Amino acid sequence: MNESFPSFSIGGARRAVRAGLAAAFVALALPGAMSLAHAEKADQNKPINVEADNLTYDDLKQVTVATGNVVITKGTILIKGDRVEVRQDPQGYQYATATMAPGSKKHASFRQKREGLDEYIDGDAERIDYDGKQDLTTLTRNATVRRLQGLTTVSDTVHGSVITYDGQRDFYTAKGGNDVAAPGNPTGRVRAMLSPKNGGPAPLNGASATLAPSNSIQEPNP
Template sequence: MNKTYVLPVLFVVCALVAGGASAEKADRNKPMNVEADALRYDDLSQTSIFTGRVVATKGTIVIRGARIDVRQDPEGYQYGTVTAEPGRLAFYRQKREGVDEYIEGEGELIEYDSKADNVKLIRRAELRRYKGTTLNDEMTGSLIVYENSTDVFTVDGSPQGAQGAPASGNGRIRAMLTPKVDPSAPVPSAPPPAALRPSTNLGGEKR
């Protein structure tokens, strides 16, 4: 049976997708809620391990996976790894600050480094940017690194996966990028309709 954990230690999970200029700042002050089948917390090593259909939410942030491991170093930086169920992809989503846009990412592994302030989507990686509910940009590859503070991403078609695992895919990346439209630019007018010519046929027979 799933259990919901709302504990003081869960602040470390917020670092999975929080921070940076592109992140929704209000999320930092929202409570973190995690649903999972089990939790193992080690205070000495400052690690939390959630397992079993894990769903974490904090404001606009949504994280899903089979397992979430979170570690905090002595300097206070957090490092998180989200692992997908076999044959599926782990997921994260967050609203961008000040605009009606969302970043979504998927991969067999998702790694967050709060010191470097980036998110890595590893193996069968996908990154999508939505304007409202409209898909604006989309890219796929074996490794996608998204820099939260600069809103810059890189896509690699054939890197080595985490812990030396071989990369999947055909070594090529794919991207769909929508051009930005200037709202002040004039909308081109449609050409006038062609003039109708009188027909010499009626019902397929010549008059």
């Protein structure tokens, strides 16, 4: 039986999901916060398109599950994962969760163009959640977010356990955790590389900046 689901478009059986998968990366939740441009505003009114190996839709629960090389686009927004679940509440707000298969060495990913600029916000994590009601995007476990110039050059990088974007306030926060602990960062603190406004960003395929572990930074003499 063919279900009528106007939100998706996947070939003959695919239909466009009309959701608010939008996020903003506009201010750092750190001392000396840096102002960034808004995310692409036109994305808010674009339909969601889903491509996947398999798709199921539960009309009663208003839940759609796509699995197998899932690609979601909404305007300039691009989300990829092994499994993406889209839910709709009674008020029409939609929520999406993207994950990878257990044991996968790859991460779910997110990307969106910035308004009026040839720049993109690009991120990946083991799990990505979007809350269309509050306009929040949350990257969880081994999360990394980059600000790219033209998809090829990294301007800023933030790495942490959980990174959350608040599209309503144009603000984001990053938290540390055990999942990002490493020999040079045993307590799993947040790491960030922030380029000055007129500084020289690094190529996307270049080596990551080396940050001194916190326990090796000496306090100044009184």
